[in-house]
Amino acid sequence: MKSDHDAKNRQRRLAALARSERETLEDALDRIKPPPRYDVVKPAETGLVMVRGRAGGSGAPFNLGEMTVTRCVVRGADGALGVGYVAGRDRRKAELVAIFDALLQDPERVGQLESDVIAPAEQRRRERQDHVLARAAATRVDFFTVVRGE
Amino acid sequence: MYVAVKGGERAIANAHAWLAEERRGDPAVPELTVAQIREQQRLAVDRVMTEGSLYDPDLAALALKQARGDQVEAIFLLRAYRTTLTRFGATVPLETSRMTVRRRVSAIFKDVPGGQVLGPTFDYTHRLLDFALAANGEPPAAPIAETPLADTLPGVIDVLNRESLIETEVAPSEAPTPPDLTREPLRFPAPRAMRLQNLARGDEGFLLALGYSTQRGYGRNHPFAGEIRFGEVTVEFEAPELGFAVELGDIELTECQMVNQFAGSKTEPPQFTRGYGTSFGHGERKAMGMALVDRALRAAELGEEVTSPAQDTEFVLYHSDNVEAQGFVQHLKLPHYVDFQSELTVIRGMRRTAAQTREAALAEAAE
Numbered sequence: 001m002k003s004d005h006d007a008k009n010r011q012r013r014l015a016a017l018a019r020s021e022r023e024t025l026e027d028a029l030d031r032i033k034p035p036p037r038y039d040v041v042k043p044a045e046t047g048l049v050m051v052r053g054r055a056g057g058s059g060a061p062f063n064l065g066e067m068t069v070t071r072c073v074v075r076g077a078d079g080a081l082g083v084g085y086v087a088g089r090d091r092r093k094a095e096l097v098a099i100f101d102a103l104l105q106d107p108e109r110v111g112q113l114e115s116d117v118i119a120p121a122e123q124r125r126r127e128r129q130d131h132v133l134a135r136a137a138a139t140r141v142d143f144f145t146v147v148r149g150e
Numbered sequence: 151m152y153v154a155v156k157g158g159e160r161a162i163a164n165a166h167a168w169l170a171e172e173r174r175g176d177p178a179v180p181e182l183t184v185a186q187i188r189e190q191q192r193l194a195v196d197r198v199m200t201e202g203s204l205y206d207p208d209l210a211a212l213a214l215k216q217a218r219g220d221q222v223e224a225i226f227l228l229r230a231y232r233t234t235l236t237r238f239g240a241t242v243p244l245e246t247s248r249m250t251v252r253r254r255v256s257a258i259f260k261d262v263p264g265g266q267v268l269g270p271t272f273d274y275t276h277r278l279l280d281f282a283l284a285a286n287g288e289p290p291a292a293p294i295a296e297t298p299l300a301d302t303l304p305g306v307i308d309v310l311n312r313e314s315l316i317e318t319e320v321a322p323s324e325a326p327t328p329p330d331l332t333r334e335p336l337r338f339p340a341p342r343a344m345r346l347q348n349l350a351r352g353d354e355g356f357l358l359a360l361g362y363s364t365q366r367g368y369g370r371n372h373p374f375a376g377e378i379r380f381g382e383v384t385v386e387f388e389a390p391e392l393g394f395a396v397e398l399g400d401i402e403l404t405e406c407q408m409v410n411q412f413a414g415s416k417t418e419p420p421q422f423t424r425g426y427g428t429s430f431g432h433g434e435r436k437a438m439g440m441a442l443v444d445r446a447l448r449a450a451e452l453g454e455e456v457t458s459p460a461q462d463t464e465f466v467l468y469h470s471d472n473v474e475a476q477g478f479v480q481h482l483k484l485p486h487y488v489d490f491q492s493e494l495t496v497i498r499g500m501r502r503t504a505a506q507t508r509e510a511a512l513a514e515a516a517e
Contacts (some may be wrong), residue, residue, distance in 0.1 A: 007394055015397035026470040048232060049387050050330065051205065053350075055342055056319025056426045057305060057405055061243040062328045062343035064350050065430060066232060067205035069398055073391060083391045087399030088206065108399070129250055130298050132382075136252050137295035139268040 013104055013114075016121040018086045025096040028117045037077045038099055044072035044084075061128035070094040076102030100128040173218050187211035196402070196431025197221055202228030203351045204432050205401050205408040206270075222353075222472050229473050242395050243321075246405050246428075248302045249381040256415040257375040258409060264303040269380060270432075306377040307407055307424070316376075316409055316422040331391050336467055345447055345467060350428060352470030354436040360460040361442030369458030372411035373425070380404045380432050402431045408441035415453040423452060463515060 017025065029035075046068060053064040059062060072084045072094040082102025083093040103109050174181065188195055188211035198210040202225040210228060217223035253269025256262050268274075270292075307316055331351070336344065349357060364371055383403045386395040406427040414420035425445025427437035443504035445459040459465055469475060 009394075011394055011396065014392075018397055018399050045236075047236045047238045047239050048204075049385075051243050051385060051401070052243040053246070053346070053428055054243045054319070054321060055346060057246045057407065057425055058308070058321060059319035059426075060322055060325050060328070060343060061212075062346040062350075063240070063330050063332075064244070064347070064428065065200065065203035065205060066237070066332075067385065067401065068209070068235070069238060069387070071238065071389070081391070083389060083396075085387060085389055085396045085398055087385065087401070089208075120470075128516075129301070131294070132250060132252060133298035133301070134294040134296075135292050136267050136269055137297060137299045138293040139270075140265040140295070140299075141268060148447070 007025045010101070010104070013118050014083075014097065014101060016125070017084070017089070017100055019125055020097075020117075020121045022090055022093040022096065024121070025093065025100065025117070029096060029099065031116070032103075036099070036103055038074045038082070038102060040072070041075050041081065042071070042073035044070055044094045044098075046070045046089045046091065072098040074098040074102055076106065078106055080105040107129070173457070182215060182517055184208060184211045187214050189354070193432060194219070196429070196433050197354060198224045198228060199431055200429040200433055200436060201225045201351055201353060204228050222476050225475070226473050230345065239387065239390075241398075242387065242388065243330045244383050244403070245307050246379070246403065247308070247459050249379060249383050249403065249405075250301065250400075251299060251379055251381040253381070254303055254306075254377065254379040255375075256377045258305055259310050262306050263309055264300060267303075272508070282368065297312065303379075307409065308316065314322075314421070317412075317424050319424065319426075338464055339450075340463055340467055342444075344446070346444065346461065348467045348470055349440045349443060352440070353472035353475070354433070354439065356470050357439035357443050358435055358464065359439075360446070361439035362443050363458065364460045365447050368450065369456075369461040371423075371425075371442075371445050371449075371454075373442055373445065374409045376407040376409035376424070378404070378406050378437070380433055380434070404429045404431065404433045405436045406434065406437035406441040408438070408445055410445050413450060418452075423448065429497055481497070484485075 014146075015143070047070075048066040049069050050066050051064045052061045054061055067087060068089050070084075070086055070089055070091055070093070074082045074095065076082060080102045082098040082100070082105070084097030084099075084101060086094050086097055088096075100113065104113050104118075188207050191214065192207075194214055195207050195210045195444060198213055198221060199205050199223075201208065202213070204210075204212065206228075209231065210224065213224035213227040213231075214221075214476045216227060217425065251264075251267060251269075253263075253271060254264065254267045256266065260266075311318065328347070329341065331344065331347050336348070340348070352368070363369070365373070381402070382400040385398045385399050387398050388394070389396045408425035408427070410421040410425060412418075412421060423445065425441040425443075425448070427440030427442075427444060429436040429440070443460055443466060446458075447463055449456050449461040450463075454461070
């Protein structure tokens, strides 16, 4: 039985991996020596999820439209199941996410991978987001209401 | 009625070969890449995703390239493609209040927490053709503020509705699974979740015109743009293999909260009511048109007299889908030879009868 804390960490790491570039993950995997062994349990498969919105943004759910998603399941050498879910149709990326998800469940690897792969991915996301928010902030305006009829 | 015909294979193949050549245009001009369309024709891509009802910018860009820029054709291609994929399930409903905002404006409250944020907008441009764009060149970098916006900006209406003069939208504690028009036909009276899905997929031009008609007096509902926001929203999915919601990534989304006058009814005090519109990517015109029509379609629920097209649920929902509409209109181009032959026979028969009657009448008069 996994603790809530483990599940939260896994959730956070999967979120970081899903937003990483495929090449970045490929390079990070290449740096691991010897190359980790894994078996593909469910080969990467592209499908759809129905994106739900809410009436008025906060009310009852409705079906807004679908998006493409790719998923993959692998089993690491120690038997841990790695699961990858990523937006889009990149099958190799879904497999890489699954591989890292399996590796990150290994207590002997998690520290290293957290600092080599997850932390940089989270930082890149933060930087991208800050860049967007700083440009948005530069377009903030004050409209002065002009009194009519004077 | 259209009757199947045989033959014409060679002519059809040749026509499609010519189409491919026309698509490419002058070979002396460099060919467009899908990435160029995705990056530089982004609003066309966004519309194809919204009405194609499939978020995938690369696929939408490819569809636009294949369709020679024809939006409805590209939307049709995306709709056809989605039928080849299996559905893994439905996402956790989006939390648009946690959007990473690029643009957020309100036309009803001047001072909103976080401010009025224009973002990358066509508003306030002079609509003068920019001939500098005819020559290539990189635009100067957009200015960057020292202090970025907050990570999330709460919804204007939620924050500024202290007196509860505006209707609130609260998620029911046990929301039923919303109906899904990709798997079941429209039914009437259509619940709001069904209407919203139909409108979200609906043709922008149709919804824009209907929304406009309410402003001009055909089902007037006195709208104000309570809030328009555009930005990135995280998509979460309850993965069966994981037992928790996993973040798939982020999608760009536009949302419009329309606030409308309402006199009140026997059960409701006078208050402002709301209409909701949304689109994938940056699609403000679509979101606003949709919000106006969503509100108009609530007429019966709010005890208003249904007098105009925009308030007529069957009329709106049955005619909003441009893939269905173009299919039925354009099928008229297909051979209707047999049908037309039978109509010709009928017309000839009617003429004969009319002539005989006339002759008989003349003969009678002569006697």
